[in-house]
Amino acid sequence: MNRWQPYKQQAGFIASYILYGIGLLAIVGAAYGRLNMSSEQGRAVQETVDDVANQLEVIRGKILLCGAVYPDGDHGQFGARRAYPAPSTVGNQDPVSNVECPGAPLGERLLANMPDGAPLPESPPDFDPWVYEHTEANGIRLRLNPRVADGASATRTRLLRQYPSTASQVGDELVFIILN
Incomplete structure (x- = not known):
């Protein structure tokens, strides 16, 4: 019997445990990577939800x-809520950036130019303009459409939970009630 034989067996035994440990570390690393990626995605979705909530309140x-400011304004389209803007487009919808207050003292005034000092917000990155x-x-109502079909589904789900x-x-569109 070779006198190095027991040492070779021990070395093989130790090497197998080292390989086992490396494999275990790889599995743990992959799991941590997935968890971290999920956490980052969740954080990005929550940032978009917060952004939409802030924009909704500003608008x-x-x-x-x-x-x-213009209680005597009259959009002239129908008898409801005359002092509030009414889009002149078919279907009574218009991008928020085009909406004007009716009958301001010097004519129409865009919502973006209201005397509150707050700029009109841009839509979130995953969505078309408000x-x-x-x-x-x-x-x-305020409507928000994702830029791609079935896009931003996690954001939409959280917003629906936040504003039940x-x-x-x-469809894919979110609709927020401002006044009934």
């Missing part, structure tokens, strides 16, 4: 300010 404030809707039957009584989903 809602501008719409309500329009009715308060759409303003004002109809006699449904009141005032004022938000709804129509």
